[in-house]
Amino acid sequence: MTTPIATAPPLSATAQAFSQHLDRSPALQEQIRQFTSPMDLVQLAQAEGFDLAPPDVIAIAQTAYYTWLHQISPQFQPLFETLRTNEAVGVRHKSCHTPQDVLDLATDLGYALTLADLQTLAEAAATVPGFSCEKLWFRGLGLIP
Numbered sequence: 001m002t003t004p005i006a007t008a009p010p011l012s013a014t015a016q017a018f019s020q021h022l023d024r025s026p027a028l029q030e031q032i033r034q035f036t037s038p039m040d041l042v043q044l045a046q047a048e049g050f051d052l053a054p055p056d057v058i059a060i061a062q063t064a065y066y067t068w069l070h071q072i073s074p075q076f077q078p079l080f081e082t083l084r085t086n087e088a089v090g091v092r093h094k095s096c097h098t099p100q101d102v103l104d105l106a107t108d109l110g111y112a113l114t115l116a117d118l119q120t121l122a123e124a125a126a127t128v129p130g131f132s133c134e135k136l137w138f139r140g141l142g143l144i145p
Contacts, residue, residue, distance in 0.1 A: 008062040015056040018045050019063075022130050032131050041131045064132035071124045079111040099141050119143055 011019065022028050031044060038057055045052045052060075065084070069077055083093040089109065096102045099118050106113035122143035125134040138144045 008066045009059050011059050011063065012053070012056050014050055015052060015060055018048070018050040018052060018056075019060065019130060021048060021050070029130070033135075035131065035136065037136070038131070038133065060131060061133050064128050064130060065134060068125050068128045068132065068134050071127070072121055076111075076113070076117065076121060079106055079109065079113065082109060097140070099143060102141065 022032065028044065028048070032041075035041065035044075038061060041060065042052055042057060069080060072080070082089055083105075084090065089105075092105055096105060099115055102118060103113055103115065118141075122138035122141070125132060125138050126144045128135065135144065
């Protein structure tokens, strides 16, 4: 029996309005593709007239995460939930700078993950609209542009 995947918290009215604003602007979507940190999202929101509170940024990131998580194969969902929810594993996760680092971590945690699987997961992250920490992570690994 598998545990159902959680869902993101609801977005505040401000975060929802900002997300819709981003969805309607190809130019802003292109800017998001160049982001290197969540702080870039806060700065863009301010430049566009939206005052995002820290919980708004967290909710936007969690919405993107759960959108991605629901898109990927169920066999990989427990691995990424472990990376997100286990603090000690999360520290190791954040220190992964190459695809091999990720594969080694997955192996150490008892998950079978190949480079092809990792590339497929990266490609799924790339399809999530708007800002996504997963996109930043996979981009840092060199798996998506």
